[in-house]
Amino acid sequence: MKKRLILIATILLLITGNISIAGEDSRQLVQLPKMMQQHMMSNMRDHLTAINEILIYLASDQLDQAAEVAESRLGMSSLESHGAEHMAGFMPEGMRKAGTNMHKAASRFALKAQEGDALPAYKSLSEVTSACVACHSGYRIQ
Numbered sequence: 001m002k003k004r005l006i007l008i009a010t011i012l013l014l015i016t017g018n019i020s021i022a023g024e025d026s027r028q029l030v031q032l033p034k035m036m037q038q039h040m041m042s043n044m045r046d047h048l049t050a051i052n053e054i055l056i057y058l059a060s061d062q063l064d065q066a067a068e069v070a071e072s073r074l075g076m077s078s079l080e081s082h083g084a085e086h087m088a089g090f091m092p093e094g095m096r097k098a099g100t101n102m103h104k105a106a107s108r109f110a111l112k113a114q115e116g117d118a119l120p121a122y123k124s125l126s127e128v129t130s131a132c133v134a135c136h137s138g139y140r141i142q
């Protein structure tokens with residue numbers, strides 16, 4: 001009887017222990033040199049500003065301007081200005097891929113927006129934001 005109680009108590013401890021582990025931050029820490037960290041965070045803030053500008057343009061039916069912001073600030077054309085190649089060397093494979101996915105999705109969005117139809121453009125934009133979310137849920141730098 002006593003043994004059984006101990007067993008049950010142990011199982012309960014394990015279960016609640018697991019619950020608290022699941023609630024913890026499971027993102028992988030990627031250590032970057034301080035300067036690069038700041039550079040990346042400033043890129044990130046610009047990414048969000050760009051998404052916001054894109055939404056404002058879409059909402060006012062200025063799809064060409066939305067495409068221009070997406071390609072120049074988030075798309076494949078933005079890689080050089082972001083110093084992406086230099087930073088990629090410090091990132092694990094999965095994070096690099098998540099970054100590439102986001103840039104490609106932004107370039108696809110730009111093409112879609114240029115076709116002039118807002119609804120498919122919104123759908124395509126959600127692939128960009130999904131790529132933001134995918135990386136954010138897997139990695140942190142601090």
Ligand code: HEC
Nearest residue numbers: 041044045047048095098099102131132135139140141142
């Ligand atoms: C390749 C991975 C990756 C992609 C893609 C990515 N981010 Fe980030 N982002 C990060 C990481 C890592 C952080 C820092 C999180 C941490 O350490 O807690 C971050 C932080 C941020 C921050 C906080 C900046 C600050 O100063 O606090 C914003 C805003 C942000 N990202 C927006 C975006 C947006 C919008 C997109 C998509 C257009 C995006 N990010 C795509 C990895 C990514």
